Amino acid sequence: MSGLSAMIFAAGRGTRMRPLTAITPKPLIEVFGKAMIDHVFTRLDDAGVKRYVVNVHYLADMIEVHVRRHAPGAVTISDERSGLLDTGGGLVKALPHLGDKPFIVANSDTFWLEGAFPTLRRVIDSFDPEKMDALLVLAPTVTAVGYDGRGDFQLETDGRLTRRREYTVAPFVYAGCAMMSPAALADPPGDVFSLNVIFDRLIAKGRLYGVRLDGLWLHVGTPRAIRDAERAIRASAA
Template identity: 45%
Template sequence: MIIKQAMVLAAGLGTRMRPITETMPKPLVRIGGKPMIDYVLDALVAAGVQIVVVNVHHHADQMETHLAKEERVEIRISDERDQLMDSGGGLTKGLKLLDQDQPAMVMNADLFWVGEPDNEPDNLSRLALRFDPLRMDMAMLCVEQERTTGHNGKNDFSMADDGRLTRFAPGALNPVVYAGALALMPHLCDDAPDGPFNLNIYFDRAIATGRLFGTGLNGQWLTVGTPDAIAPAEAVVARYGGSR
């Protein structure tokens, strides 16, 4: 399966990145000379995505100006200037701008990876192949703690041998971190509540029905949540020579 449409969640306030984000949106913070959202767009393009919805709120004009330069994919803006919708509400609003009958990727604008092996399919192509809407509500990229940079040390899920995910509990086997990329069918959110809500509602529902699956990420995963995290992230990017 090749997934040709995606949404990038990019509307957050970036409060922990202050004072940098007082004058710019977090997705435009540069790591290794490149805005974080460009690492995300590069990955989507490499996987064959053609249409990308990006939601905007904080310093929305800067985001729109930057995205207007993107020529490799069609960019559609989901405008949250009037109300920030949180991860679930923002996703629900943005997905309405995509084909409801075709699968979609969802990515966070400030989470990315470097160092994928050249002799294997890229992470998002592998995720697309993994996603089976008959068996799954969502399939997500996951990564082990030892291949993260800037993470808080907490595990999100345990991954079974068949890839099925459950919430992590102390002592559970195969702990993994959600790597900020997933695949779903847009109509999954048709019953979403009005207004802002957290996407974890859908994660928990999928777990309850045995329909949340994961696949392991190749490479080194980075999250840059504070100004102090920039230097370690740039060191990793330099070590791997940039994105794939």
């Protein structure tokens, strides 16, 4: 897909990463000698992304300077300094900069070690706007590094997603990266809302799909998780 765009969510406060985020925004905290957001840029660059939108709020100036240095002329800043819009609201605000074709969304702390096939290449090749409005990267909960939650989704045999049932553990967790159609954001519920609202709408329509990560997902949400992620990266390179 030519002219591919991506939205990187970088506006959060990173409260679970304190005290490291007292003076450094979470996207700029280093993992294995490289800022978190630069790991994301590498994955997206390799997938052929040409245009970026990055939202900012907490310690916004630091992030803005950093990302403009990474991709001069290819980054648009979506300014949320006046108030956080959450992931859904932030994406709606950024839509005019993402174009009218399907685009990638990624959290600024999205990490995975690739398996046999590049994950984002599979996502791009598998996206079918005739039957889906969003295609999520899913990580198996049992192998995810640094994750101890109950998971998010069941993956049906046809690729459709359903939510984890109450009081159960789901086999897959959303890995913080997806491909979406602008149509998924039609009729937003307000100015501030989570992408989970959109995901649930798409589930009801049968238009939310998933791709299983062919690799190892690294959930980097706390200072301790940084050490776990770096250990996994070193082990993969051995």
